[in-house]
Amino acid sequence: MATRRSLLAAGLALPAFATVSRIAAAQDVFPSRPVTLVIPWAAGGSTDTLGRLLAQTMAADLGQPVVVENRGGASGTVGHGHVARARPDGYTFLLGTNSTYAIAPHLMRSLPYDNRAAFTGLSLVARSAQALCVHPSVPVSNVAELIAYAKSKPGEVTYSSAGIGASSHLATELLQAKAGIRLLHVPYRGGGPSAQGLLAGEVAMSFVDLVTALPFRPTGQLKLLGVSTAERSQLASDVPTLAEAGVPGFASSTDVIMLLPAGTPAPIVTRLSASLQKALADAETRRKIIGLGIEPIGSTPAELDSYWTEELAKWGEIIRSQNITLG
Known part of the structure; x- marks a missing residue:
């Protein structure tokens, strides 16, 4: 009787063990879909x-x-x-x-x-780096001159962004805090409209994605004063970082x-x-x-x-x- 019970137990256990093994194997294969x-x-x-x-x-x-x-x-x-x-x-x-x-x-x-x-x-x-850009009508050629220009017109120099809270907005807020200047924010609905606003002269300056800004540099439609990252970009190695250009500790x-x-x-x-x-x-x-x-x-x-x-x-x-x- 004991032998029969043992055989029955073994017979019942084997399918259950096989099922568990198949589930475990399926879980071990990632991804399977x-x-x-x-x-x-x-x-x-x-x-x-x-x-x-x-x-x-x-x-x-x-x-x-x-x-x-x-x-x-x-x-x-x-x-x-x-x-x-x-x-x-x-x-x-x-x-x-x-x-x-x-x-x-x-x-x-x-x-x-x-x-x-x-x-x-x-x-x-x-x-992804951004470039600090100014419209060619703004009478500055580097970051130090831009800071001096902004200090001479507190709250009057306009800048565009992709919207409140966008990286272009916060980068400019960081610039204001570190450079001790006060600018006028003009938020747009997206990075494209923000860049177009700068190109059209609707605002004086903006942080623009570097890859977007670069084609407008040789045409003179934008002046690139600095890149936002802690190190220079491979795409524009001659453009200084904001930290190099007179804003120590700037990185965005x-x-x-x-x-x-x-x-x-x-x-x-x-x-x-x-x-x-x-x-x-x-x-x-x-x-x-x-x-x-x-x-x-x-x-x-x-x-x-x-x-x-x-x-x-x-x-x-x-x-x-x-x-x-x-x-």
Whole structure:
């Protein structure tokens, strides 16, 4: 009787064990279906193009399609909220910019997610410089002259931005704080209209994406006084940084990071991180990214966490000290 019970137990146990093994094996294979990369901005911008380049290269490495999904709205927070609510299984991740993950939390009264606790950081991805540009009618040829000119006309020299809270707006607020000047803000609805306003002479100055500004330099339609990043850009190595040009400690840029929903298993984080770093190291992908005026970077999750903390503190201080609100 005991032998019969043992045989029955063994007979029942074997199918159950086999089922568990199949489930475990399926979970170990990542990814086993298409992955979605959410971009919290409309299609067509530089961040969207960057995301699509990375998605294509990562798909080849992962062996599954990486589908780009644009979820714009509310300064990028709609897309962030979508990923924050996604299942933490690695099949949904996010390409975010500092206007959302470092600036929006200080400008918005409430967010539909916890800006830090809702996400697992994957990597600092890339950095895009802006150029401090003036209209040719402005009688200055360098940053020192612009500062002196602004000080002679406090609150009168106009500047455009892509909107309140945009990186072009905050970069100018940082300039005002560090240079001790007071300018007049003219917000536009997007980076394109902001640049067009400057080209048309509707405003005196603006921070413009470097790759957008460069074609107007040889034609004399814009004067490029400095780049916003801590180091000079490969695209315009003769243009000094703002720090070199007389604003010590100035550094501002559009920084792109990659995030996953909080709670994503460590092996999946490691797999996606390795795939992203491989994409950023790929020679052809790097060439295309640099052609966009964007510097590929890459980092560990721990390095991203430190950077994120510093970026939040930096822009929080500027927003408070300059009394910036959404109106």
